[in-house]
Amino acid sequence: MKKYVFIDKEGIEFKNLLSGPAQIGRILNYIIYAGDGILKHRPGNRNDTFANNIGSAWCIEFMIGLGLVRLDSIVDGSSNVYYTRLTPQGMKIYNILVENAIMPVFEHKSNPKYTLKFLKEHNALNIVNVFEEVFRQTIIFKDLCIFLDLDNIDTDELVMNKDKFMEGIFSELCEFYTKTPYIRKGHGASTAGNRVPSLLQLLEFLKYAYCKDGDVYFNIRALKKGIFNKTYRLDITERHLISEYEKEEKILNRLADKYGIEGNRTVSTRVRLSQAQLIFKERLKREYGSFCWLCGIKNDNLLLASHIKDSSLCNIYDKAKNNNGLLLCAQHDKLFDSGLISFEYETGKVMISKSLTKDDRKLSNISEDMRLQDKLMTDERRNFLKWHNDNKFFD
Numbered sequence: 001m002k003k004y005v006f007i008d009k010e011g012i013e014f015k016n017l018l019s020g021p022a023q024i025g026r027i028l029n030y031i032i033y034a035g036d037g038i039l040k041h042r043p044g045n046r047n048d049t050f051a052n053n054i055g056s057a058w059c060i061e062f063m064i065g066l067g068l069v070r071l072d073s074i075v076d077g078s079s080n081v082y083y084t085r086l087t088p089q090g091m092k093i094y095n096i097l098v099e100n101a102i103m104p105v106f107e108h109k110s111n112p113k114y115t116l117k118f119l120k121e122h123n124a125l126n127i128v129n130v131f132e133e134v135f136r137q138t139i140i141f142k143d144l145c146i147f148l149d150l151d152n153i154d155t156d157e158l159v160m161n162k163d164k165f166m167e168g169i170f171s172e173l174c175e176f177y178t179k180t181p182y183i184r185k186g187h188g189a190s191t192a193g194n195r196v197p198s199l200l201q202l203l204e205f206l207k208y209a210y211c212k213d214g215d216v217y218f219n220i221r222a223l224k225k226g227i228f229n230k231t232y233r234l235d236i237t238e239r240h241l242i243s244e245y246e247k248e249e250k251i252l253n254r255l256a257d258k259y260g261i262e263g264n265r266t267v268s269t270r271v272r273l274s275q276a277q278l279i280f281k282e283r284l285k286r287e288y289g290s291f292c293w294l295c296g297i298k299n300d301n302l303l304l305a306s307h308i309k310d311s312s313l314c315n316i317y318d319k320a321k322n323n324n325g326l327l328l329c330a331q332h333d334k335l336f337d338s339g340l341i342s343f344e345y346e347t348g349k350v351m352i353s354k355s356l357t358k359d360d361r362k363l364s365n366i367s368e369d370m371r372l373q374d375k376l377m378t379d380e381r382r383n384f385l386k387w388h389n390d391n392k393f394f395d
């Protein structure tokens with residue numbers, strides 16, 4: 001068996017070397033989220049719908065292996081969910097993305113060619129160079145070179161059957177690092193076919209390889225360039241610790257710079273301002289808890305960050321201000337947003353529109369004794385509630 005790099009002391013595991021799906025577009029998105037301080041990791045989480053800003057676990061694990069992010073403290077009040085933090089290498093890429101005002105696009109289903117085209121259109125192709133620099137310091141890069149036996153190849157190109165490559169590198173690394181034989185299990189989380197494609201995508205993105213007709217063509221000359229002259233070291237110098245709130249303000253400032261404090265109403269701006277909405281919801285959860293503040297329902301898919309003063313009438317900062325919001329379930333959000341209920345701005349007591357029938361009140365779980373808790377009745381929120389009482393409540 002070949003001698004691969006030892007990882008024991010690097011704080012990473014086999015799953016960090018080969019993991020997927022971690023398409024390059026998705027990695028770039030995650031770098032932005034991590035840099036903005038809103039990417040969280042829950043081991044085993046499969047999707048990235050971002051209901052709670054929790055990314056796909058496999059993608060984050062691969063990014064750890066690439067030295068782009070590392071795990072930070074555990075999220076308050078939840079077991080097994082971690083904050084992520086960019087490493088200085090990840091920061092480099094983040095800064096280029098931010099300088100070029102590239103926001104998450106969620107085009108992770110597409111191939112590396114799309115991502116390259118996207119970066120070219122945004123004048124950010126220098127990201128490829130930084131990525132290359134980062135990648136060349138990783139264990140997976142070194143292991144790839146060992147697997148291909150680069151020292152003993154003197155051609156410029158090496159062709160290998162794609163399945164053979166995927167099965168080969170996966171089984172060798174799996175056996176080396178986990179000390180257990182690799183048993184092919186069809187389609188599943190721990191198979192070559194599922195996890196090596198992320199590495200292949202990265203190789204294609206960096207022009208180290210391309211796939212064609214079931215074969216992989218490795219660019220040996222490119223792979224050999226300045227090889228092994230750096231020792232692997234995951235640089236985990238502390239980034240200055242800033243509070244969640246400061247991180248969020250930073251994002252809002254950036255959005256305001258880019259789109260104007262009032263924003264405008266083009267489709268693309270609306271998409272981009274969804275980031276303000278994410279911050280808004282996070283702030284409300286932090287303020288009082290992750291449940292409908294009226295009825296207590298907890299399922300996150302049913303919870304909405306509800307604006308007291310209409311979002312469309314607010315500038316970016318007011319869009320994300322927790323005092324301009326209530327965390328409500330879909331039902332109560334709809335009642336509040338359509339003015340069928342409001343809350344007395346002095347007491348927080350619920351106001352119910354006369355147009356809501358007795359039956360409808362009962363069926364929508366609304367009663368006269370409901371109220372906002374005193375803790376929520378800040379001066380600023382009272383002002384927003386007064387606006388809602390005067391302008392939206394449908395008496």
Ligand SMILES: [Zn+2]
Nearest residue numbers: 292295329332
């Ligand atoms: Zn509710």
